[in-house]
Amino acid sequence: xxxxxxxxxxxxxxxxxxxxxxxxxxxxxxxxxxxxxxxxxxxxxxxxxxxxxxxxxxxxxxxxxxxxxxxxxxxxxxxxxxxxxxxxxxxxxxxxxxxxxxxxxxxxxxxxxxxxxxxxxxxxxxxxxxxxxxxxxxxxxxxxxxxxxxxxxxxxxxxxxxxxxxxxxxxxxxxxxxxxxxxxxxxxxxxxxxxxxxxxxxxxxxxxxxxxxxxxxxxxxxxxxxxxxxxxxxxxxxxxxxxxxxxxxxxxxxxxxxxxxxxxxxxxxxxxxxxxxxxxxxxxxxxxxxxxxxxxxxxxxxxxxxxxxxxxxxxxxxxxxxxxxxxxxxxxxxxxxxxxxxxxxxxxxxxxxxxxxxxxxxxxxxxxxxxxxxxxxxxxxxxxxxxxxxxxxxxxxxxxxxxxxxxxxxxxxxxxxxxxxxxxxxxxxxxxxxxxxxxxxxxxxxxxxxxxxxxxxxxxxxxxxxxxxxxxxxxxxxxxxxxxxxxxxxxxxxxx
Amino acid sequence: xxxxxxxxxxxxxxxxxxxxxxxxxxxxxxxxxxxxxxxxxxxxxxxxxxxxxxxxxxxxxxxxxxxxxxxxxxxxxxxxxxxxxxxxxxxxxxxxxxxxxxxxxxxxxxxxxxxxxxxxxxxxxxxxxxxxxxxxxxxxxxxxxxxxxxxxxxxxxxxxxxxxxxxxxxxxxxxxxxxxxxxxxxxxxxxxxxxxxxxxxxxxxxxxxxxxxxxxxxxxxxxxxxxxxxxxxxxxxxxxxxxxxxxxxxxxxxxxxxxxxxxxxxxxxxxxxxxxxxxxxxxxxxxxxxxxxxxxxxxxxxxxxxxxxxxxxxxxxxxxxxxxxxxxxxxxxxxxxxxxxxxxxxxxxxxxxxxxxxxxxxxxxxxxxxxxxxxxxxxxxxxxxxxxxxxxxxxxxxxxxxxxxxxxxxxxxxxxxxxxxxxxxxxxxxxxxxxxxxxxxxxxxxxxxxxxxxxxxxxxxxxxxxxxxxxxxxxxxxxxxxxxxxxxxxxxxxxxxx
Numbered sequence: 001x002x003x004x005x006x007x008x009x010x011x012x013x014x015x016x017x018x019x020x021x022x023x024x025x026x027x028x029x030x031x032x033x034x035x036x037x038x039x040x041x042x043x044x045x046x047x048x049x050x051x052x053x054x055x056x057x058x059x060x061x062x063x064x065x066x067x068x069x070x071x072x073x074x075x076x077x078x079x080x081x082x083x084x085x086x087x088x089x090x091x092x093x094x095x096x097x098x099x100x101x102x103x104x105x106x107x108x109x110x111x112x113x114x115x116x117x118x119x120x121x122x123x124x125x126x127x128x129x130x131x132x133x134x135x136x137x138x139x140x141x142x143x144x145x146x147x148x149x150x151x152x153x154x155x156x157x158x159x160x161x162x163x164x165x166x167x168x169x170x171x172x173x174x175x176x177x178x179x180x181x182x183x184x185x186x187x188x189x190x191x192x193x194x195x196x197x198x199x200x201x202x203x204x205x206x207x208x209x210x211x212x213x214x215x216x217x218x219x220x221x222x223x224x225x226x227x228x229x230x231x232x233x234x235x236x237x238x239x240x241x242x243x244x245x246x247x248x249x250x251x252x253x254x255x256x257x258x259x260x261x262x263x264x265x266x267x268x269x270x271x272x273x274x275x276x277x278x279x280x281x282x283x284x285x286x287x288x289x290x291x292x293x294x295x296x297x298x299x300x301x302x303x304x305x306x307x308x309x310x311x312x313x314x315x316x317x318x319x320x321x322x323x324x325x326x327x328x329x330x331x332x333x334x335x336x337x338x339x340x341x342x343x344x345x346x347x348x349x350x351x352x353x354x355x356x357x358x359x360x361x362x363x364x365x366x367x368x369x370x371x372x373x374x375x376x377x378x379x380x381x382x383x384x385x386x387x388x389x390x391x392x393x394x395x396x397x398x399x400x401x402x403x404x405x406x407x408x409x410x411x412x413x414x415x416x417x418x419x420x421x422x423x424x425x426x427x428x429x430x431x432x433x434x435x436x437x438x439x440x441x442x443x444x445x446x447x448x449x450x451x452x453x454x455x456x457x458x459x460x461x462x463x464x465x466x467x468x469x470x471x472x473x474x475x476x477x478x479x480x481x482x483x484x485x486x487x488x489x490x491x492x493x494x495x496x
Numbered sequence: 497x498x499x500x501x502x503x504x505x506x507x508x509x510x511x512x513x514x515x516x517x518x519x520x521x522x523x524x525x526x527x528x529x530x531x532x533x534x535x536x537x538x539x540x541x542x543x544x545x546x547x548x549x550x551x552x553x554x555x556x557x558x559x560x561x562x563x564x565x566x567x568x569x570x571x572x573x574x575x576x577x578x579x580x581x582x583x584x585x586x587x588x589x590x591x592x593x594x595x596x597x598x599x600x601x602x603x604x605x606x607x608x609x610x611x612x613x614x615x616x617x618x619x620x621x622x623x624x625x626x627x628x629x630x631x632x633x634x635x636x637x638x639x640x641x642x643x644x645x646x647x648x649x650x651x652x653x654x655x656x657x658x659x660x661x662x663x664x665x666x667x668x669x670x671x672x673x674x675x676x677x678x679x680x681x682x683x684x685x686x687x688x689x690x691x692x693x694x695x696x697x698x699x700x701x702x703x704x705x706x707x708x709x710x711x712x713x714x715x716x717x718x719x720x721x722x723x724x725x726x727x728x729x730x731x732x733x734x735x736x737x738x739x740x741x742x743x744x745x746x747x748x749x750x751x752x753x754x755x756x757x758x759x760x761x762x763x764x765x766x767x768x769x770x771x772x773x774x775x776x777x778x779x780x781x782x783x784x785x786x787x788x789x790x791x792x793x794x795x796x797x798x799x800x801x802x803x804x805x806x807x808x809x810x811x812x813x814x815x816x817x818x819x820x821x822x823x824x825x826x827x828x829x830x831x832x833x834x835x836x837x838x839x840x841x842x843x844x845x846x847x848x849x850x851x852x853x854x855x856x857x858x859x860x861x862x863x864x865x866x867x868x869x870x871x872x873x874x875x876x877x878x879x880x881x882x883x884x885x886x887x888x889x890x891x892x893x894x895x896x897x898x899x900x901x902x903x904x905x906x907x908x909x910x911x912x913x914x915x916x917x918x919x920x921x922x923x924x925x926x927x928x929x930x931x932x933x934x935x936x937x938x939x940x941x942x943x944x945x946x947x948x949x950x951x952x953x954x955x956x957x958x959x960x961x962x963x964x965x966x967x968x969x970x971x972x973x974x975x976x977x978x979x980x981x982x983x984x985x986x987x988x989x990x991x992x993x994x
Contacts, residue, residue, distance in 0.1 A: 022950045055606075100850070353917065356944040362910040366919060415860040421851065424868060425922045451505075451852060452527050 006032025009326025087441030092148025420446030512715030587759030596631030598655030759887030
């Protein structure tokens with residue numbers, strides 16, 4: 001198995017394959033060139049990464065110390081629904097379901113009563129994040145302290161080297177070199193080998209293209225084609241830079257809407273990652289850079305660096321004997337920290353569907369079906385952030401607010417607006433709590449709530465709300481300060 | 497409830513006389529409170545003729561009967577329930593094999609048990625695979641015990657299906673619904689009035705009673721008396737318009753602790769234990785050609801509740817149209833495998849409760865209901881098509897290549913055949929255990945196991961499987977003989993009866 005590219009996607013793939021599969025079955029060979037820098041996307045992650053790290057045998061404390069990581073309880077969205085608004089998309093539930101009726105129906109019923117408060121008051125990760133507190137979730141399912149998950153914010157440029165060491169210890173091989181040619185079987189069209197600038201020829205049965213946006217194998221060699229989604233997600237540039245952190249170390253990422261896109265803020269142990277994602281059709285690069293510089297909270301540590309991208313995905317993520325992972329497979333802006341998740345989904349499915357022989361048409365069809373579904377569902381969720389707004393302060397917001405959206409999303413929004421119904425599915429990344437956070441955070445409020453609540457005495461329901469809110473507040477107060485917890489946790493990692 | 501002004505949904509009329517109608521009425525009344533929403537059941541002659549489909553009630557998280565307070569004992573008391581731990585399946589090229597209900601073996605490290613079994617077992621037969629379930633081992637000894645934590649092997653817990661008299665259960669559901677203020681119309685349905693836009697304007701009974709409602713629920717079985725004529729029906733691949741009928745036979749001895757399913761040249765025969773009877777459900781013949789092969793002669797062949805009734809496996813993609821929603825066999829007809837008709841019905845009733853509009857029916861709710869229900873129906877019918885292909889003499893492996901099976905199903909078969917892979921799906925109607933058991937039962941033994949199963953040394957896997965088989969036998973030995981269990985249950989019932 002030959003992996004082309006040694007960035008985050010490449011080394012995640014190598015680490016996963018070499019850690020989970022027997023060496024007798026698979027030879028993992030990664031080709032990379034030190035002359036090519038890594039994009040290092042995805043400093044902010046989703047809770048799924050914990051599972052990935054655990055499966056490949058990475059110690060959390062060691063990983064956090066090595067990558068200067070912080071804990072993450074969610075993503076704060078500022079100025080999205082309208083200027084001045086802010087909400088947190090937490091990695092956890094809002095309230096507790098009541099006899100099959102979602103908590104948000106109960107909250108909606110009493111929303112207009114002052115004692116009810118915002119729905120975030122019923123979510124432990126929201127309350128804890130606001131107070132910059134953090135603790136590992138409880139394993140007792142009866143405890144409110146078990147109702148959330150967590151992720152990391154880390155230095156992506158340190159993650160790849162960390163994984164490299166891990167993968168090489170487990171038999172993955174690395175070859176230095178830049179790919180100069182791709183040899184294909186004239187009959188089947190499959191890739192036979194790649195040639196490197198140092199005259200090496202690397203053969204493989206299956207190739208994993210982790211070469212980034214360029215798609216050295218999947219696009220340049222195999223001409224797979226790309227499905228663009230720029231009509232719905234018009235941002236096509238990102239400027240990234242780092243600065244010193246100021247103030248408490250927050251356990252969440254912030255995404256602030258801007259005039260032609262949005263800005264990210266990702267607090268790490270040693271610095272803050274900043275970026276400005278924007279649409280070049282609505283703002284030029286100089287203006288975008290100025291906006292980013294003007295909003296830095298501390299002294300700049302790096303020069304601004306611009307990335308260009310086209311939102312969308314390859315028409316086939318697995319074409320012939322080549323699987324595209326990471327940016328080579330597609331790109332969705334990191335508004336919901338999905339970049340590393342999509343890499344992980346690609347790798348997990350590849351490991352599970354790794355063909356035992358060369359007759360793998362069925363595996364390829366299944367892999368493409370699953371990955372297409374993943375991308376489409378994330379796409380719809382991202383579009384929601386732009387479309388669900390009342391902002392009319394710039395041509396960009398007027399465009400996204402009024403644009404036609406995919407039917408699949410329009411139906412979901414209508415179902416929620418009409419009756420508080422969150423579309424039900426089991427495959428795909430974002431489930432009910434995530435959709436709720438964005439709907440309610442951006443002003444899509446259901447016109448009705450579940451009728452089943454009408455069978456219950458209102459004072460009983462109010463009492464339940466009050467009790468739950470108190471439990472959440474108490475649980476948050478019992479959590480340690482994020483920075484203190486982190487220092488203690490990472491000290492163990494360093495010692496290890 | 498609607499916040500802004502508008503007429504809230506205040507009345508529901510359910511058309512039907514069978515278990516589907518009374519279950520829907522009881523659940524709606526329980527969940528919505530009959531005082532706020534008027535629920536009326538309009539009887540429909542003959543709609544209970546399909547109730548035989550609900551002879552098998554699987555125990556699963558979506559079990560509405562448990563919500564309505566029907567314990568196993570209550571079902572045995574009121575609906576003559578007997579219990580089974582598995583199904584004895586026979587058919588073309590397959591001598592009877594006992595397939596247990598529920599899971600087989602224990603997954604390790606995120607890798608399903610069947611991969612470990614595939615890797616080290618020297619006897620790759622369905623019979624050997626199913627012996628990693630306490631249910632199978634108990635059945636081999638004619639023993640039975642309900643699943644309780646004390647007889648679980650860690651995460652491996654056998655499952656028990658309840659086999660009831662659906663007509664008796666329907667009667668009790670009716671009493672229960674009455675107690676919750678559900679009203680029954682005077683006289684059966686005579687006519688459906690439609691407005692110009694195709695929506696139902698009202699129903700008229702034979703006694704002249706006129707029923708109007710905000711929402712109409714069609715529980716009239718495959719006749720679909722309330723659905724519009726334009727409503728589409730997608731027949732399942734390989735299916736044909738057949739006949740469905742039931743026969744009852746008295747048993748002097750205690751019932752057997754398993755059900756059986758036979759695929760024959762004429763069609764399907766499912767036998768269920770029930771109280772002191774055996775109930776045989778036939779799905780056979782060919783209604784479209786008039787061929788009556790295997791169908792009973794005469795008007796009422798041993799079925800006191802009706803004649804053979806038409807049944808065509810398939811579903812409608814739009815069970816909810818306008819102000820009418822079809823439930824159960826009016827929306828989807830599925831093979832009576834693994835309790836699928838009951839699972840499908842309960843899912844639809846629950847979905848209706850969750851989506852019941854606060855006011856006039858809205859496209860958002862109908863769309864959601866239709867999408868999810870159609871996904872469930874397709875999932876059930878894909879499983880049915882797999883069995884049907886096998887019954888018709890197509891080995892699933894070959895049928896997945898030669899175009900006999902529809903492509904989405906064929907891909908699933910090919911993936912399982914190659915590597916034991918089960919395609920993840922949004923619909924949760926058919927549990928993975930059912931798919932896995934069906935594939936292995938029908939001879940689709942994976943060519944390769946998941947390589948992640950190689951993370952454990954082969955010797956260790958062999959040792960683990962041997963130990964598991966031993967523990968399964970041990971736990972099954974603690975189950976009482978089924979005769980004893982049945983006798984004890986009957987004694988309890990006699991004491992409980994007034």
